[in-house]
Amino acid sequence: MSEYLKHPKPIWAIAGGKGGTGKTFLSANLAIALSMERGDIVAVDADLGGPNLHTLLGVRENGRDLGDFLSNRVSRLEDIALPTSFPGLRLVRGSENMLFLANLNHYRKLKLIRQIKSLPARGVIIDLGTGSAYNTLDLFMTASPGILVITPEPTAIENAYLFLKSCALRVLKAYARYFGISDFDRTLSQWLERPSATLRNFMEILADGDGSAGQILTAALNNFKVYLVVNKARDKRDVHLGRSIIDVVRKYFLIDMDLLGVVPYDERIHWSLKKFSPFISEYPESEVSRAIRSMAERLSQESLPVHPEVSPSPEAER
Amino acid sequence: MIKKIEEMDFYDLLSLRIDASPKDVENAYLLAVTTYHQEGLASYGVLGDDDRGFMLDRVEEAFETLSDPEKKKAYDAIVLPRHPEFRQRAYFRRSTRRLEIEDASEDKRLWDKIRAVVKPSWIHGNGHGQSDNGGGRHREWLPEDFYYYGEYLKMVRQKRGLTREQIAERCGVSPARIESLEEESSLSRPHGKELLENLKLYAKGLGLDSENGRDSPFSDRIDE
Numbered sequence: 001m002s003e004y005l006k007h008p009k010p011i012w013a014i015a016g017g018k019g020g021t022g023k024t025f026l027s028a029n030l031a032i033a034l035s036m037e038r039g040d041i042v043a044v045d046a047d048l049g050g051p052n053l054h055t056l057l058g059v060r061e062n063g064r065d066l067g068d069f070l071s072n073r074v075s076r077l078e079d080i081a082l083p084t085s086f087p088g089l090r091l092v093r094g095s096e097n098m099l100f101l102a103n104l105n106h107y108r109k110l111k112l113i114r115q116i117k118s119l120p121a122r123g124v125i126i127d128l129g130t131g132s133a134y135n136t137l138d139l140f141m142t143a144s145p146g147i148l149v150i151t152p153e154p155t156a157i158e159n160a161y162l163f164l165k166s167c168a169l170r171v172l173k174a175y176a177r178y179f180g181i182s183d184f185d186r187t188l189s190q191w192l193e194r195p196s197a198t199l200r201n202f203m204e205i206l207a208d209g210d211g212s213a214g215q216i217l218t219a220a221l222n223n224f225k226v227y228l229v230v231n232k233a234r235d236k237r238d239v240h241l242g243r244s245i246i247d248v249v250r251k252y253f254l255i256d257m258d259l260l261g262v263v264p265y266d267e268r269i270h271w272s273l274k275k276f277s278p279f280i281s282e283y284p285e286s287e288v289s290r291a292i293r294s295m296a297e298r299l300s301q302e303s304l305p306v307h308p309e310v311s312p313s314p315e316a317e318r
Numbered sequence: 319m320i321k322k323i324e325e326m327d328f329y330d331l332l333s334l335r336i337d338a339s340p341k342d343v344e345n346a347y348l349l350a351v352t353t354y355h356q357e358g359l360a361s362y363g364v365l366g367d368d369d370r371g372f373m374l375d376r377v378e379e380a381f382e383t384l385s386d387p388e389k390k391k392a393y394d395a396i397v398l399p400r401h402p403e404f405r406q407r408a409y410f411r412r413s414t415r416r417l418e419i420e421d422a423s424e425d426k427r428l429w430d431k432i433r434a435v436v437k438p439s440w441i442h443g444n445g446h447g448q449s450d451n452g453g454g455r456h457r458e459w460l461p462e463d464f465y466y467y468g469e470y471l472k473m474v475r476q477k478r479g480l481t482r483e484q485i486a487e488r489c490g491v492s493p494a495r496i497e498s499l500e501e502e503s504s505l506s507r508p509h510g511k512e513l514l515e516n517l518k519l520y521a522k523g524l525g526l527d528s529e530n531g532r533d534s535p536f537s538d539r540i541d542e
Contacts, residue, residue: 152359153359154359154362154363157359157360157362157363158362158363161363161364162363198364198365200320200323203320204320204322207320214320218320240349240352241352241359241360243349244349244352244353244358244359244360244361245360247333247349247350247353247360248353248360248361248364248365250333251323252364252365254320290512294513297511
């Protein structure tokens with residue numbers, strides 16, 4: 001067994017229910033900040049429908065990508081984790097050529113998840129696509145923890161809740177199947193017929209019927225850890241909004257959510273994109289960059305320590 | 319076992335710890351009103367108007383009770399002994415029938431709060447900032463990270479009759495920075511190591527280190 005497998009690494013997956021919340025922006029800049037904080041990070045562009053993490057990382061030349069791995073042209077994910085211009089950061093580039101990638105079959109998805117888990121690195125950051133497709137949910141739940149990005153707008157918040165609800169149901173279904181909770185499907189069908197009912201209502205109904213099933217499934221949700229990032233915050237009300245959302249999620253979704261950080265709105269992000277230059281390296285002293293570094297520091301400290309036996313791969317040292 | 323929302327006690331309802339200060343109660347109340355207000359974005363798409371109205375009524379009732387010392391005392395006598403946090407952490411001292419936290423000195427609690435909000439991981443970790451009360455209970459003292467430390471530093475400064483300018487001169491941090499630390503503004507305050515450095519200087523300026531008879535919990539982090 002390799003040292004990397006003996007000492008598992010943190011996997012952070014970044015999602016957002018709606019497009020335009022800044023998932024890829026955060027993934028790129030957080031990956032750079034984490035590589036500076038921790039070293040030997042691999043960023044995986046798993047936005048299977050529209051990958052552009054490479055653009056935000058300033059990687060312009062073409063190379064091997066996720067399509068090569070998923071279509072078996074390359075056997076190991078590690079072999080397509082290519083160096084970037086940032087020391088200690090490698091990139092698994094998303095494929096722009098395979099439209100069917102957005103609908104990965106079960107086998108390919110498991111292969112991808114397994115290889116992400118065994119990547120030789122000190123941390124992996126996954127940039128996910130928009131929406132609540134099963135592939136996106138499963139990759140999000142591979143992470144520890146997942147990071148959900150919202151902007152302070154009703155559409156983004158509504159879709160974020162939908163995303164969390166989809167994740168929660170996926171977790172619950174898996175546990176119900178494993179523990180043989182027979183009432184689950186019937187209760188779920190009844191609950192889905194009441195559009196205004198919250199996930200908490202569902203758990204209450206389930207617990208009323210079978211107390212032990214309620215306990216098992218509540219524990220399953222409580223173990224599902226998610227971080228929230230409020231992006232494009234313009235004032236203190238947007239900071240409070242993040243706290244309010246966390247309160248709602250804890251109460252009505254029973255998910256253990258915490259605020260990872262708030263990224264202020266900055267017009268210059270637009271200009272850094274146009275220059276193909278990551279914001280954090282273009283404006284390192286900006287409030288945005290400070291907020292991202294602060295998040296990276298926290299994620300790194302809260303995750304598994306870098307084991308001294310695990311040396312960076314030669315690729316990462318370049 | 320999962321509780322119904324209508325069965326939650328006021329502490330759970332406002333996401334407060336049982337040792338919440340009056341200021342904590344007020345902050346939690348304001349946040350809850352924002353959350354469940356008819357125009358509030360946070361509950362949009364999750365709760366209907368009736369549910370929001372119900373929550374607002376309960377939040378008002380909770381605030382009226384917890385912000386009134388007499389009502390709070392009567393309420394605590396009924397609710398706290400049943401509260402899981404109360405039972406697990408054994409704050410209640412049987413011999414005196416008092417809550418242990420009532421005996422703790424204000425400044426000592428202040429340090430624990432600062433530790434908990436600035437670096438929650440210290441409380442659990444490798445000896446840095448280990449709580450005297452043990453068990454890592456302060457990790458969840460406050461519901462949100464980076465939220466209340468400024469308020470407590472401000473409280474100590476005001477207790478000592480110092481203006482922002484006076485403390486700024488004493489600790490070598492600009493008055494504007496002092497203000498952003500006290501306001502806990504995530505948009506203007508420093509982050510990461512710089513935040514710790516500033517807090518360390520501010521706390522030293524207030525003389526908290528010597529009063530507590532131990533090194534600043536920030537020092538070992540800053541020097542890394």
